[in-house]
Amino acid sequence: MDNAVNPLVEMIGISKSYGGVRACRDIDLTVRAGEVHALLGENGAGKSTLMKILSGDVTDYDGTVSIGGAPVRFAAPADAQRAGVAMIHQELDLVPGLTVAENIFLGRELRTRLRTVDRRRTNQVTRGLLERCGVALDPRRPVGELRTGEQQLVTIAKALSLDAKVLIMDEPTSALSPVEVEQMFTVISELRRAGVGIVYISHRMDEIGRIADRATVLRNGSVVAGFDTRDMTAEAAAEAMVGRPVQAMFRTRDVDPGEEVLRVTGLALTPRRERSGRREPDGISLAVRRGEIVGVGGLLGSGRTELLETLYGAGSAGTLRGEILFRGRPFHPRGARQSLRAGMALVPEDRRIAGLSLEHSVAANTVLSIVDRIATAGFVPRARETGAVRRITAELKVKLGSIGDAVGTLSGGNQQKVVFGRMLLTEPVLLLLDEPTRGVDVGAKAEIYQLLGEAAQQGIGVLLASSELAELVGVCDRVVVLSGGRSVRELDTRQAGEADLLAASMGEGSAALAVEGGENA
């Protein structure tokens, strides 16, 4: 058989059910050598199941999978790896305490003649491997010290060291800064030139247009569209994913901001203990008025999350300098509990890690912040609780079976809405949001933006930190750009676009569009 004729991967008539739920029905997918094939679809469309079948994680399915023309049936992920199929997981499987090189050779360490681990050769080989991907990284650095983007590149290098011919990348850029995304794309181009076939799962349309050759759209477990990305429009793809025309993602509205709810002047934090990978505030000034959505932009590591955490009183312990005026009074962040009482709420960055207790019910998660407020003499009246949960889940259009179901059974977007709802129940006047749409599908994203707009309409001030330029420009009235823990520029989104924002983040010119730093638009 000739590999040039046969596609690298050929999946034919793949079907898979969980219990009675059809995750995949009769799906065909081919990936050629040197091709980037994008897989699109909302959460639950069947992308992950399909990829789990290809990577040997799911073994019990109907249909055939061929690699290089030869039919295969993997019994375990290790089988798939031997056949050259590697999956780069969203949750990276690296050991933080080990070095880059040690991670890459984990479980198949290079030995000296004395059967001890040959550190020198390990580092040497790793260095070569990293160069092949065009990455300059010291093989001796502990992986835990690396940034997410760098860690992802290490995972890719590891897959290559296993002679991977097919790489499955599940939202590889979701945690990356624009610069790191560029680096990732360079690596992908290298791989493509080397004849590696790549299945690329992403929610970001702009990326797919740039990097992918073909795209397949799944909905409810079936293939609903196939595109050549040269003539694919974002609208057409989104429509295929959702199954109906998608209304404008971003709101158009006239801002009529009210009184100032938050004013921060020269905020800086000297932490009691330095923590690696954190960029504490080092001179941040900004203001948020009622009804206004203010963005916090900047590259990864510019201190966006740290700013929100510091304001909320959930950041590093240390000495705070500068001034925070909240509702016109000096405010000293002392902890989440005090902040919530004062009317400041935070929707944290990673809902699975910091937002939800996944095994507990939707109801328990939703009312968590107000249980002691609705309690009488310490006891929670069931009716008042379910009333509050029903009201807010209906208001936010959370799709759920019963409020007694575990919140982990909901889709990402609906989980996010539960966290959002919990915070709205505390009736805040200022809402801090950190990456509110990460890992959320297109449909839910649009809904979350709409909810944000409604919250602002009701007079809540919103401070929104995001790594997505389109989100900042599309949703916010103004964007404060951070760099190295400082606020370096403020952009008015009526005049500035994504390019200006990126330029400002990277510290380049475009001063013409910048509003005077630190002042209101």
Add this chain to the structure above:
Amino acid sequence: MTSEVTTKQAGAEPEPPPQQRKQRREFVNALFRFQSLFGLVAVFVVAVVFSPRHNGELLFLNADNLANVVRAMSEIGIMAVGMTFVILVGGIDLSVGAVLGLAAVGSAVLMVNDDFGVVATVVIVLAIGLFFGFLQGMASALFGIQAFIVTLAGMQIARGLARIWSGGQGVAIAYGDGPGEAPVTFSLLGERTFNGIVPIPALIFAVVAVVAIVFLRTSAFARHVYAIGGNEKAARLSGVPVTRVKVIVFCICGFLAALAGIVHAGQLNQGSPNDGFGYELDAIAAVVIGGTSLMGGRGSVVGTVAGALLLGVLNNFLGLHGVDPNVQLLVKGLVIVVAAGLQRLRPTV
């Protein structure tokens, strides 16, 4: 085992209607949630069927014997209820056995040597347990030391204090009005009520269990407990006073361990500094058999009570048959492994 078969069938059948599937899933879930209750029933039935007979009467079902079963495990049961709270927040308390010893010694010494009344003695001893738990909770929460380590140290400290306080030997409790004698009221703890059937310790255990069950089901505090065990970071960011809740939970556990110690002294009519040795492990075993996850966030006092009773019935049954106590240990170990193993089979969300 039945449950496992059920799940497999659910996978094999071609698309049962969603309603039916949901019901089945809930049924399987309920099986696992109340596994200790089913286990208790099973062990009970076995104990009845294979009970030794005397003149045709089943010795196991004899009222005296059943009363003994409950009395024998009421101390462990009371401690296990407190342990459930600690484990629900993802902690552990290894000091409860030693605190029981300390409390037993305290009860005896205060009444016999220092001529304290019953009420004063009980209040002081309970306060000691509470304070001991408070210190452990503070040490764990404020300094961020794992509960395992803190309470391991606490166990040594409590044991040491008990030995110092008692002078290293058991303090016998004699009842009467004279000096060096404990008030007769205290001996009630060794008695039975309701026509001499229900042992007082069992009654105390029942009250503790019922209060704990109601409290864990309905209070706002309980929500915080479960939330911390489920995801501590999320709980903190949601405004749950994590430190305060953790400290209170250790206070509850220390308090109940002291209560168990008082009951212990009343039943044995003495306070010995070495008593309660290894009880912490029995308490943890009862909690684990009861289906509470050691990771925190999942479990119930109902399960713990069933777990404690199961251990009690098992001990009694083996004892009635004159099984070597060392073999009894083996059986107990196996039961714990099986119970924990069954929880692993529990379908996750």
